[in-house]
Every structure is written in structure tokens, then in C-alpha cells.
Amino acid sequence: MTTAEPLLDVRDLRTAFLTDDGVVGAVDGVSFSLAAGKTLGIVGESGCGKSVTNLTIMGLNPKTARVSGQALFRGEDLLLASPRRLREIRGNEIAMIFQDPMTSLNPVHRIGAQLVEAVLLHHDVSHAEAKSRALESLKEVGIPQAARRIDDYPHQFSGGMRQRVMIAMALINDPDVLIADEPTTALDVTTQAQIVALIASLQKEHGTAVVMITHDLGVVAEIADEIVVMYAARVVERAPVDDLFGRPRHPYTWGLLGSLPRLEADVERLVQIPGQPPSLLAPPRGCRFNPRCAYAFKRCREEDPQLRPVTGADEHLQACFLDEDTKEREAARTLAQVTA
Amino acid sequence: MSDDILVVENLKKHFPITQGIVFRKQVAAVKAVDGVSFTVRRGETLGVVGESGCGKSTMARCVMRLLDPTGGRVDFDGRDITRLSRPDMRPIRREMMMIFQDPYASLNPRKRVGFTVGEALEIHRAGSPTAIKRRVEELLEVVGLNPEHYNRFPHEFSGGQRQRIGIARALAVNPKLIVCDEPVSALDVSVQAQILNLLKDLQRDFGLTYVFIAHDLNVVRYISDRVMVMYLGKMAEFANGKELYAAPKHPYTGALLSAVPIPDPKLGRARKQIVLEGDVPNPINPPSGCVFHPRCPRFHEGVCDVEDPPEFGFGDGHVAKCYYPLERWPMTVEEIERRPAERRDAAVASAQP
Numbered sequence: 021m022t023t024a025e026p027l028l029d030v031r032d033l034r035t036a037f038l039t040d041d042g043v044v045g046a047v048d049g050v051s052f053s054l055a056a057g058k059t060l061g062i063v064g065e066s067g068c069g070k071s072v073t074n075l076t077i078m079g080l081n082p083k084t085a086r087v088s089g090q091a092l093f094r095g096e097d098l099l100l101a102s103p104r105r106l107r108e109i110r111g112n113e114i115a116m117i118f119q120d121p122m123t124s125l126n127p128v129h130r131i132g133a134q135l136v137e138a139v140l141l142h143h144d145v146s147h148a149e150a151k152s153r154a155l156e157s158l159k160e161v162g163i164p165q166a167a168r169r170i171d172d173y174p175h176q177f178s179g180g181m182r183q184r185v186m187i188a189m190a191l192i193n194d195p196d197v198l199i200a201d202e203p204t205t206a207l208d209v210t211t212q213a214q215i216v217a218l219i220a221s222l223q224k225e226h227g228t229a230v231v232m233i234t235h236d237l238g239v240v241a242e243i244a245d246e247i248v249v250m251y252a253a254r255v256v257e258r259a260p261v262d263d264l265f266g267r268p269r270h271p272y273t274w275g276l277l278g279s280l281p282r283l284e285a286d287v288e289r290l291v292q293i294p295g296q297p298p299s300l301l302a303p304p305r306g307c308r309f310n311p312r313c314a315y316a317f318k319r320c321r322e323e324d325p326q327l328r329p330v331t332g333a334d335e336h337l338q339a340c341f342l343d344e345d346t347k348e349r350e351a352a353r354t355l356a357q358v359t360a
Numbered sequence: 361m362s363d364d365i366l367v368v369e370n371l372k373k374h375f376p377i378t379q380g381i382v383f384r385k386q387v388a389a390v391k392a393v394d395g396v397s398f399t400v401r402r403g404e405t406l407g408v409v410g411e412s413g414c415g416k417s418t419m420a421r422c423v424m425r426l427l428d429p430t431g432g433r434v435d436f437d438g439r440d441i442t443r444l445s446r447p448d449m450r451p452i453r454r455e456m457m458m459i460f461q462d463p464y465a466s467l468n469p470r471k472r473v474g475f476t477v478g479e480a481l482e483i484h485r486a487g488s489p490t491a492i493k494r495r496v497e498e499l500l501e502v503v504g505l506n507p508e509h510y511n512r513f514p515h516e517f518s519g520g521q522r523q524r525i526g527i528a529r530a531l532a533v534n535p536k537l538i539v540c541d542e543p544v545s546a547l548d549v550s551v552q553a554q555i556l557n558l559l560k561d562l563q564r565d566f567g568l569t570y571v572f573i574a575h576d577l578n579v580v581r582y583i584s585d586r587v588m589v590m591y592l593g594k595m596a597e598f599a600n601g602k603e604l605y606a607a608p609k610h611p612y613t614g615a616l617l618s619a620v621p622i623p624d625p626k627l628g629r630a631r632k633q634i635v636l637e638g639d640v641p642n643p644i645n646p647p648s649g650c651v652f653h654p655r656c657p658r659f660h661e662g663v664c665d666v667e668d669p670p671e672f673g674f675g676d677g678h679v680a681k682c683y684y685p686l687e688r689w690p691m692t693v694e695e696i697e698r699r700p701a702e703r704r705d706a707a708v709a710s711a712q713p
Contacts (some may be wrong), residue, residue, distance in 0.1 A: 065548035242622070265626075279552065
């Protein structure tokens with residue numbers, strides 16, 4: 021990661037929304053970078069800011085948002101880009117897939133027309149040429165009888181097939197970065213496996229970098245190179261995938277790993293994280309996880325922990341005041357519990 | 361008292377598709393549930409898994425008599441309830457309750473929590489208003505809420521807390537059986553763990569029996585004693601929880617298990633996934649023979665597409681409806697596709713213990 025110039029470099033991103041009840045800090049100092057062809061997983065529960073992070077990068081926030089920080093795409097700060105420049109980038113150099121393919125496809129247009137539109141917006145080609153590209157991309161994502169189905173409407177497709185159409189649309193202009201926001205959450209497990217395998221194989225073929233946003237640690241374990249764990253608008257841990265699952269260093273990550281029922285092990289009792297995520301209108305003082313953390317001590321309640329490298333592993337960052345020995349011990353205990 | 365609290369035999373629910381305005385005639389039927397049989401033992405949790413549209417929720421609603429079955433029989437606590445009239449069903453309704461998936465949609469937004477939880481008690485005239493109020497407060501405490509929440513409205517609660525309210529409502533009348541229809545699918549993982557642990561604790565404390573419906577095989581493994589896998593309105597496999605996960609017999613179960621993402625990169629990379637092709641077929645016009653045959657990696661022409669396989673036994677209550685069951689687990693795709701030539705026949709199957 022350190023050798024290649026990052027394709028996307030997000031630095032200290034902050035997004036706040038002005039609401040009637042006050043200021044909601046939805047993203048609070050998030051940094052990550054993504055190299056070409058790599059996959060970054062962003063994991064967290066609802067409301068932790070993982071989606072807003074990416075909407076901010078793409079300039080898709082509502083006007084009430086106050087944004088600061090930097091989001092460098094090939095050195096160009098997307099947060100300062102003009103709306104016109106952003107329109108050039110979106111769908112062309114950076115593409116997105118959303119959770120619900122039914123609401124992100126236009127129900128009154130044939131899917132072929134929607135794909136053609138995506139091509140014509142960014143390329144000066146003939147309609148026939150655009151249509152043949154559309155057909156090509158539908159075939160590539162595995163739509164059976166693509167030539168016939170190109171003239172169908174979205175409602176004529178099943179959920180999994182619609183998500184394939186969305187992927188075809190996202191990849192039709194061969195983007196450098198694909199942002200997938202919970203792409204498989206609405207799908208059944210066998211369909212999810214198809215879609216994850218499809219994204220991984222297309223990524224390999226085209227060398228696309230992928231940001232995978234999900235609440236499912238299982239999905240990112242299989243395809244991500246690096247994982248960012250978010251809690252209450254902040255990054256609490258960021259590590260290469262094997263380190264995150266092999267040596268998790270933040271109590272919230274332990275809780276997430278422990279609260280997952282496992283397919284491959286008998287778990288007597290799931291680890292419970294007590295309580296619920298805090299309101300971002302008035303987040304707790306100090307570490308935001310401290311009211312739910314079993315290890316919290318005085319310092320956690322008073323001081324903001326900064327993201328810093330774990331001793332001996334520069335790429336593994338975490339934000340917790342606990343000493344290394346305790347972490348080593350507790351991480352091992354959690355892992356033993358869930359993979360017995 | 362028999363060991364089985366619920367006996368379901370050959371349950372069917374077909375929804376008619378009609379045509380015509382004045383003279384409505386039936387032109388086809390959606391076979392949502394098509395001949396499902398199983399039993400639930402007192403005090404156990406039966407997990408029901410399957411993908412959307414496989415009929416698991418319709419099956420649950422038929423068992424609860426929220427829908428009238430088209431055919432088959434449901435015995436609850438030793439009594440045939442399939443054709444009971446509404447007044448006759450009433451005393452039975454308090455013995456079987458339901459918890460629903462969406463805690464936002466299943467609570468009346470205009471009623472206070474105390475009313476919602478206590479409504480069943482009032483309907484079944486379970487005591488004086490003060491006694492009911494005391495009971496409701498006690499229930500709120502049992503499910504981990506504060507008794508002071510009695511006068512609040514559902515919108516004041518988070519998703520997990522609402523699901524706790526739903527659970528308190530189900531517990532109110534001391535039911536024997538609780539049917540949980542995807543109770544944790546809408547919740548975040550940390551909250552999901554809280555609710556699953558709560559359900560387990562309540563089962564231990566009150567001797568409850570659960571039918572637990574979910575699409576998530578991990579969750580079902582954690583909570584269930586025995587598991588039924590459904591596909592397109594039919595049972596595919598039935599086994600003790602551990603055995604189903606350690607030694608699945610039906611290729612569909614194998615495909616489901618291998619599709620579940622494993623939150624462990626080393627294990628995940630090591631295994632070979634069976635990725636099924638295509639989608640679940642249309643239940644209006646289900647495939648001939650075994651309903652899984654168009655997607656099955658072990659499909660044998662002339663067998664699977666002709667005859668619907670019967671239930672073959674594998675010992676200890678483990679049954680699967682497949683002529684070419686998996687020999688072992690885990691298997692790679694190549695091993696599965698190297699299909700055995702010998703088909704399993706009823707005679708061979710019955711020789712097994």
C-alpha cells in the first residue's frame with residue numbers, strides 16, 4: 021500500500037448536518053487511502069457514518085451538510101471540485117452501486133436505455149455504439165439472454181438480476197473506483213454469493229479499486245484487502261484484513277466479532293455489546309465507545325483517543341487507550357470463544 | 361402429554377390466481393407451501409431456513425391459523441386445529457404467539473407500549489386492570505426494558521428495544537409456542553446478539569418452544585436444536601442442528617452453507633464455494649420432479665426431473681429429499697459434480713436405522 025501512489029486518499033474528512041435539534045456530526049475525522057486494484061471494506065452498524073463518508077466523497081450530500089477535510093482522487097480534491105467536474109467524474113471514473121436496486125433503477129425506462137444514457141453522458145459515441153456497449157456489459161455481468169432482456173423494464177428482473185444490471189451500469193465506463201454501498205444486503209445468501217463473486221472477478225479483470233461498505237464482517241473478510249471499522253462517526257480501527265481478524269485491537273471490534281453467530285463453530289453464548297450506539301447530536305465525552313465498553317477506565321471518559329499504529333505493525337491503526345498486553349490477551353480470548 | 365407440541369402433516373397452501381371480473385375462475389395457483397410435514401418437540405427450537413419466497417412465512421401463518429391451509433393437517437398440543445372455527449380457536453390463540461420481523465411495522469404507532477403489551481391480556485380477560493398493569497410492567501422488566509416505559513410510544517424506542525416490546529407482547533399470555541418470523545433480520549449485529557441471547561434466556565426460564573424462521577444460517581445454527589431447510593414450498597432437508605451443519609445431505613443445503621460469508625479470512629479463502637446459478641423458479645409453475653433440479657449441480661436427467669424424491673433417512677431423524685445426496689462435507693464443486701451413478705432408492709434408505 022505504501023509503495024503505490026494512492027488512487028483515492030481521504031484525509032480527516034468531516035461532515036456535519038444542521039438539523040432542527042442541533043448539529044449532527046455524521047463523519048468525524050475519517051482518513052483512509054485506496055490503491056489501484058485494491059479493495060477497502062468499511063464496516064460498522066447503522067448510523068455510524070459509513071454511507072455518509074462516501075456520499076461526501078462523491079459530493080452527493082444535501083445542502084445542509086458542512087464538509088471539511090480532503091478527498092484526493094489522483095491528487096484532485098473532490099471536495100473542492102465544481103458540480104460540473106463532479107458530474108464528469110461520477111459514473112465515469114468513480115461509480116457507485118447502492119443497496120436497493122429497485123429504487124436506484126428508473127422503473128419507467130427500459131434498462132437498455134438507462135445503460136445507453138450512462139455511456140452517452142460520458143462518451144461522444146453513436147447511439148448504436150452505446151447500445152452495443154450496453155449489451156456487452158449485460159453479458160459480462162451474466163444476464164442470461166441479454167440481447168432479449170436489454171429491452172425489459174426493471175420490474176421484470178429479480179432482485180439479484182437487478183443488482184447485476186446496476187453493476188453493469190456502474191462498470192460500463194470502466195471506472196477506476198467502484199463504491200459499493202451494502203450491495204448485497206437486500207439479497208438472499210445464494211444470490212449474495214453470486215454478486216460478491218461477480219464483483220471480485222470483474223475487479224480482477226478491469227483492475228478497479230473497490231470500496232465495499234457493509235455491516236457484514238463476513239462479506240468483507242472474503243474480498244477486502246484492508247478494513248476500516250467505524251463507530252459513531254469515527255474510525256476506531258483500520259488494518260489489513262488478516263490483522264483485523266487475526267489480531268483485533270479495539271474492544272468494539274471484539275464485540276462485533278463476538279456477537280456474530282458462527283457457521284463453523286458452536287458458540288454457547290454470543291458476546292453482547294450492552295446498550296446502543298450513542299446519538300451523534302450529543303456524543304459521549306472521551307472515547308465514544310466508553311459507555312458500552314467493558315474495559316473503560318478514567319482516561320477513556322476524559323480524553324479523545326487518536327488513531328495510532330499498533331506497536332510493530334505500522335499498517336494496523338487503532339484508537340484505544342488500553343495497554344498492549346491486555347489487548348493481546350482479550351483479543352485472543354474473544355477469538356478463542358468464537359472459533360472454538 | 362405427548363412429546364410433540366406441534367405435528368404438521370402434508371401442509372399445503374395454494375393461493376389461487378383468478379381471471380375474469382364477474383365470473384372469477386381460477387387459472388393457476390401459487391403453490392406457496394406444497395406438502396410440508398414436521399414435528400416440534402416440547403421445549404425445543406425448530407429452525408426453519410430458506411431463501412425469500414420459499415414459503416417459510418406462509419407455512420408459519422398456516423400453523424398459526426392466520427391463513428387457512430389448502431390441505432394437510434396441523435395438530436397443536438394433541439388437538440387437530442386445522443378446521444377449528446374462530447370461537448374454538450380463541451382459547452388456543454393464547455397458547456401460540458408470534459414475533460414479527462419488522463419491529464417498526466408490527467407495533468401500532470398510536471398506542472402506548474403498555475397498551476400494546478397488555479392488549480392480549482385484556483382480550484383474554486386475564487385479570488383486573490391493575491393486575492394487568494402490574495403484569496405488563498413485570499413483562500417489560502423481563503425483556504430488559506424499564507417498567508417506566510409503560511406510557512411511551514413505539515417511536516421513542518430503537519429497533520432493538522421495539523423488538524423487545526414485541527417479545528413482551530408475545531410472552532404476555534404465557535404461550536406454550538412462539539413462532540418467530542425473522543425476528544432479528546432487521547437488526548444490527550450487536551443488537552441482534554442481545555435479542556438472540558434474550559430469546560435463549562426466556563426459553564430456559566419459561567420452558568418455551570420456538571419455531572424460529574430465518575434466512576440466516578448462522579443465526580439458526582446458534583439458536584436451534586433441529587433445523588428444516590425449505591426450498592420452493594417444500595422441505596429439502598431436516599436434521600439436528602449440529603448434523604445439518606456438519607454433514608448436510610441435500611445439495612441445496614450444501615450450496616446454502618457454502619454461500620454464507622465466513623468472518624474469518626483464512627477459513628474463507630480455504631473453502632471452495634458452490635455458487636448456484638440462476639434464481640429461485642416461479643412457484644406458479646414449479647419445475648417437474650425435484651423442484652431444485654434446474655439449479656442442482658448433481659442433476660441426473662431422467663431421474664431428478666421426472667420423479668419428486670421421497671424422504672430418505674440418514675439416521676437419527678435426519679431426512680433429505682434427494683436421490684443423490686452428498687457423501688460427505690465439505691465437498692468441492694468438482695466433487696459434487698462428479699455425480700454418483702447409483703441412485704438412492706427407498707428400499708436402500710429404509711434399510712438405514
